[in-house]
Amino acid sequence: MPILSVRTLGSLAVVRDDVPVVLPASRKVRALLAYLALAPHPVGRGRLCEMLWDVPNDPRGELRWCLSKLRGVLDTPDRRRVLTQGDTVALDLDDCPVDALEMSHAATQGIETLELEPLRTLAGLFAGAFLDGLELDRSPLFDSWLIAQRRRLGACHAAVLEQLVERLPADGDEAIGHLDKWVELAPFDGRAHAALLASMARRGEIGAAERHLATAQQLFQSEDLDFAPLRAAWRTIRDQAPAVSLRVPPVSALSQPLAPSGDAGAVEPSHASLAVMPFVEEAGGTRGGLADGFTHDIITRLAKLRDFFVIARGSVFALAQMNIAPDEAGRKLNVDYVATGTVRSPAGRLIVSVELIEVRTARIVWAETFERRPDDIFAVLDDIGDSIVSSISAEIETVERNRAMLKAPNSLNAWEAYHRGLWHMYRFTQAENEQARNLFATAVELDPTFARAHAGLSFTHWQAAFQRWGDRDRESALAFESAGQSVLVDDHNPAAHWAMGRALWLRGEQDGSLSELERAVDLSPNFALGHYALSFVHSQSGDPQAAISSSDHSRHLSPFDPLLFGMLGARAMSHVRLGQFEEAAEWALKAAARPNAHAIILAIAAHCLALAGRLDEAHGFAAAIRKTMPDYRADDFIGTFRFEPDAEALFRQGARRIGLN
Secondary structure, eight states: OOSEEEEOBSSOEEEETTEEOOOOSOHHHHHHHHHHHHOSSOEEHHHHHHHHOSSOSSHHHHHHHHHHHHHHHHOBTTBOOEEEETTEEEEOOTTSOBHHHHHHHHHHHOGGGSOHHHHHHHHHHOSSSBTTTOOOTTOHHHHHHHHHHHHHHHHHHHHHHHHHHHHSOTTSHHHHHHHHHHHHHOTTOHHHHHHHHHHHHHTTOHHHHHHHHHHHHHHHHHTTBOOHHHHHHHHHHHHHTTSOOSSSOSOGGGGSOOOBTTOOSOOOSSSOEEEEOOOEETGGGBOSTHHHHHHHHHHHHHHHHTSSEEOOHHHHHHHHHTTOOHHHHHHHHTOSEEEEEEEEOOTTOEEEEEEEEETTTTEEEEEEEEEEOOSSHHHHHHHHHHHHHHHHHHHHHHHHHHHHHTSOGGGOOHHHHHHHHHHHHTTOSHHHHHHHHHHHHHHHHHOTTOHHHHHHHHHHHHHHHHTTSSOHHHHHHHHHHHHHHHHHHOTTOHHHHHHHHHHHHHTTOHHHHHHHHHHHHHHOTTOHHHHHHHHHHHHHHSOHHHHHHHHHHHHHHOTTOTTHHHHHHHHHHHHHHTTOHHHHHHHHHHHHTSTTOOHHHHHHHHHHHHHTTOHHHHHHHHHHHHHHOTTOOHHHHHHHSOOOHHHHHHHHHHHHHTTOO
């Protein structure tokens, strides 16, 4: 067992061999201990002096005195834990549990992935607010750090309580106790209130629930938040009582943001939501000019993707003007994700840093810094904006996909069924494709207006036709039908026109296919799959140079895309048509090296390597294909695509060299 531990969740305490250590009375010593315990790296003495003293007579001397007091608390004859090297200070607590660090580690790993007992242990760590009662006078930097840590760890606590409420027996005292604490901790979280109302209804406490609803309404109105979703949730709970469940939020409307009441327009339920807070000019922490324009551009681009709900510019700027921190704004808006950023313009450079935070767990799911030379400021901003928007979309899709995989299949809503379908779809096997199809069908049954679910269903039929997993004509017709439904539901959704463009390609209608795919990227220039599909069509019988350009752009927008093998393979086929066989072989090898590359990608590699004269490597791929498809021939390869005659002749030449003719 560890002989030393540091407790920060509640009143600060140090425990040695299960006995509390008497801490110095000085608040500065205690604050220094807490700050160093959580610091990931050694901290400069100047930073510590600036953090803890406003205008001391001898800051370095006072810091030395505080460190001497810390040594009395932490050091033992055989172990020095207060380390000073040069101008830096650090604590050696590698073998000492620090409750706030344990909580942070759990949040980084994903609170929703934890088993029940670890969740109980985490909940037990919270004896109160972080460093309860340890505010300092005239130390604004420390107070700012303290408030930020309390917000972050409070959000983690709420996430732990929510998981416990969902997993524990609904009628048990333990679940009810966690539920009461969740509502106390997150008073503006509609899900917490709905779960509490459901719990009361199950116990027949309708009058108490009505009184709680009235109190909650006053609370929401005091913050200018829309109370209508919670009121609607209560009506549903009351109508269903006593059959309501504590585990599942009673109304899908609770997934929509509780936006300030001045916002117009209803928000469709059951989709992930995002708020992009105004980016800040790092020099002086100001907003305006370049930062505000950049924020507006990113909000607009994300909204055009139509992947999820994006809070309108007016709402996020209004909250920012109230000096509300991004994570607090996320909770007020009841969104799933918040993106924040800073902009710096040192001499000759533009540096943009971005973070994407999952609000319920306070977990940073993605962070990146982009640095460019602003030779053409508009082109640079466009390039950085492309990268930010595509990365945010991909990261949210990954998180939602992984979360959906953890839920029981019979408890999925349309959004979750769609993302679970994506997980199976990207495995690119016949069995997984069938599972994906069933999940997309479930999603459109639950929500017939869900355009991307229709597009996903079209993709599975397209894949079945392309891979010859079923009757090609029938699957092509079904792909076209589902794509048509997607366009009918939402003509402004780029995924709908992407699905239609691919379906038309299956039908041999190249002009119509290109028109639909160009419509997709016109609607959303950041839609990576639209650019990839254009590359795919052009690589066979269109403009090979345009195919290479579209392939490169799709990879720039989505460098870790599940369809990356296709982006690389399309470029390889384009080089074949240009007579650049060695380049074709190199790109084909990159495509085949992707972990989810299927047999058709291996066939592209075999043919390109053969044309480049690299016959041993080509024979290796041909042998790999024939392990699962013994009768595979050039006709199968040619029949999969729609090559123009010259390109077909080249690929048949390659097939003859390795015995696939």
